[in-house]
Amino acid sequence: MDPSALATLRAVRAHGGVTAAAAVRHLTPSAVSQQLATLQREVGVALTERAGRGVRLTPAGHALADAALDVAVALERARAACDAFVASPGGTVTVSAFSSGAELLLPGLLGRVAALGGVTVECADEDVAQDRFVALTDRFDLVVAHRPDGGVGWGADVVVEPLLREPLDVAVPSDHPLAAGGSVAPGDLVDLPWIAVREGFPVARVLDELTVRTGVEPRVVHRINDFHVVEALVAAGHGVSLLPRFTTRAGPGSGLRLLPLRDVRAGRLVEVLLRPDRARRVAVQRVLTELRALAAGVAASTS
Numbered sequence: 001m002d003p004s005a006l007a008t009l010r011a012v013r014a015h016g017g018v019t020a021a022a023a024v025r026h027l028t029p030s031a032v033s034q035q036l037a038t039l040q041r042e043v044g045v046a047l048t049e050r051a052g053r054g055v056r057l058t059p060a061g062h063a064l065a066d067a068a069l070d071v072a073v074a075l076e077r078a079r080a081a082c083d084a085f086v087a088s089p090g091g092t093v094t095v096s097a098f099s100s101g102a103e104l105l106l107p108g109l110l111g112r113v114a115a116l117g118g119v120t121v122e123c124a125d126e127d128v129a130q131d132r133f134v135a136l137t138d139r140f141d142l143v144v145a146h147r148p149d150g151g152v153g154w155g156a157d158v159v160v161e162p163l164l165r166e167p168l169d170v171a172v173p174s175d176h177p178l179a180a181g182g183s184v185a186p187g188d189l190v191d192l193p194w195i196a197v198r199e200g201f202p203v204a205r206v207l208d209e210l211t212v213r214t215g216v217e218p219r220v221v222h223r224i225n226d227f228h229v230v231e232a233l234v235a236a237g238h239g240v241s242l243l244p245r246f247t248t249r250a251g252p253g254s255g256l257r258l259l260p261l262r263d264v265r266a267g268r269l270v271e272v273l274l275r276p277d278r279a280r281r282v283a284v285q286r287v288l289t290e291l292r293a294l295a296a297g298v299a300a301s302t303s
Contacts, residue, residue, distance in 0.1 A: 001039065001042055001071075002035070002038070002039075003071060003072070003075055004035070005035040005036070005038060005039050006039070006064070006065075006067075006068035006071055006072070007025070007068065007072060008021060008025055008027070008032055008035045008036065009035075009036065009039060009047065009057075009061065009064060009065050009068055010065050010068050010069060010072070011024050011025050011032075012032070012036070012048070012055070012057065013057050013061070013062065013065045016054070016056075017054040017055060017056075018032045018033060018036075018054065018055060019054075036048055039064070043060070043064065045058075045060045046058050046060065046061075047060055047061035047064060048061055085281070086280050086281050086282065087282055088281075088282060088283060089118055089119070089282045089283060089286060090118035090119055090283055091118075091119065091120070091281075091283045092119075092120045092121075092122060092283075093119060093120070093121050093122070093141045093142065093281075093283050093284050093286075093287045094121075094122045094123075094124070094139070094140045094141045094142070095109070095121055095122070095123050095124070095140060095141065095142045095143075095144065095287065095291075096123070096124045096125070096126040096136055096139070096140040096142070096143050096144065097123070097124075097125060097126070097143075097144035098125070098126065098127045098128070098144065098145065098146055099125050099127045099225075099226070099227070100227050100244050100247045101144045101145075101146060101270055102123070102125045102144070103247050104166075104244075104246055104247050104270075104298065105144060105163075105291065105294060105295065105298070106123050108294045109121065109287070109290060109291055109294055110123070112290040112293070112294060113286075113287055113290055116286060116290070118283075119283050119286055119287060121287060124140065126140075126143070127225060129198075129200035129201055130145075130146075130147055130151075130200060130201065130202050131200065133145035133154070133273060134154055134155065134157065134158055134273060136273070137158055137273050137274055137275045137278070138275070141274060141278045141281070141284050141287075142272050142273075142274050142278075142284065142287060142288060142291070143272065143273040143274065144163070144270065144271075144272055144291075145270075145271055145272070145273050146166075146202050146268045146269065146270050146271070147202050147268065147269050147271070148202045148205040148206070148267075148268060148269075149165060149265045149266070149267035149268060149269055150265055151202070151205060151269075154271075154273060157275075158273045158274065158275060158276075159273070159274050159275070159276055159279045160271050160272070160273060161271060161272040161273075161274070161288060161292065162269065162271050163270045163271055163272060163291065163292065163295035164269075164270050164295045164296075164298060164299040165267050165268070165269055165270070165299075166244050166245060166246050166267060166268055166270055167244075167245045167260065167266060167267045168203060168206055168242045168243065168244060168245070168261070168266040168267055168268060169242070169243060169244075169245050169248070169258040169259055169260055169261065169266070170184050170189065170240060170241075170242060170258070170259045170260075170261050170266075171230070171231070171234045171240060171241045171242070171243040171248065171250065171256050171257070171258055171259075172184075172234065172240045172256065172257055172259060173234060173235060173236075173237045173240075173255060173256055173257075174235070174254070174255050174256055174257050175237075176237075176240070176257070178240075178259065179257040179259070181259065182259070182260075183259050183260040183261070183262050184259045184260075184261055184262065185261075185262045185263055186210050186213040186214045186261070186262075186263060186264060187213075187214060189210060189214075189218070189240065190214050190216045191216070191219060192218075192219070192239070192240050193219055193221040193238070193239040193240070194207065194218045194219060194220045194221065194222075194239055194240060194241065195220075195221065195222045195223075195224060195230050195233055195234065195238065195239040195240070195241040196218070196220045196222070196223055196224075196241065196242075197223065197224070197225050198223050198225055199223075201225065202268050203242050203244075203268065206242055206261075206264065206266045207220075207242070209264050209265070209266075210264065213263065213264060221238075221239055222238070222239060227243055227244065227247070227248065228249075230243060231243065231248060231249060231250075231254070231256060234255075234256045235254060235255030235256045236255070242261075242266065243258065244268070245258060245302070246298060246302055270295070272288060272291060274288075
């Protein structure tokens with residue numbers, strides 16, 4: 001039953017008729033009559049009867065109006081409970097992140113939130129195709145997602161909080177001829193064997209741009225989403241790849257070299273997605289504030 005219609009039934013009883021109830025409920029008399037008719041169809045018994053030029057409640061109508069008061073009280077109690085939950089600065093906040101984003105952000109986030117006190121963060125890694133990140137907001141309070149630099153956004157159904165932009169560099173074996181240079185151009189990469197992520201994942205879009213720039217589709221020999229596996233394969237000489245600059249282990253002894261890609265916007269935007277209702281929670285906003293501060297520190301330290 002519609003709680004609004006139940007409130008209208010109570011107003012008819014309290015104020016003695018349809019017209020007076022309509023004024024109190026800020027409805028037209030016709031709308032009041034329609035709500036009463038809908039309720040009557042739902043319960044299967046007459047709720048009102050003619051009384052002179054107006055209407056009055058039947059015994060069944062009075063019984064339902066009594067019950068409607070209990071419903072109204074329960075709804076107000078539920079609203080109060082929700083308001084208290086939303087306003088609480090503590091509680092559990094769930095966070096998901098794609099794999100390399102989780103490596104980059106979650107350890108520091110857990111440390112920062114632990115220092116706040118009162119908030120517990122539960123983390124999960126969810127490395128999904130770009131078109132599946134929004135759906136994760138039904139399961140998690142905060143979803144750390146990534147999309148191609150300059151690519152399509154997430155739509156109007158979610159709140160989007162930017163965190164940082166992470167460059168994607170070309171990873172080559174340290175003994176590769178290209179490793180001696182400071183950067184690479186699209187033409188340098190024609191006919192090389194590529195280790196790429198699966199189709200539909202943000203990093204794959206840069207390879208599409210390489211095809212546009214060179215007129216030659218990259219020769220993909222392996223599709224692997226675990227960047228640490230990709231690092232090992234590149235270091236062993238089994239191909240080149242695109243890897244995120246902030247989390248790739250490319251230091252001395254790693255066996256690989258990261259090279260910026262010229263003339264192509266090779267990067268990804270790391271953002272937080274959350275449902276508007278979850279965004280109202282104070283505890284969620286506290287965690288989001290720490291996540292933004294952490295990301296700002298990462299961006300500043302790598303610029």
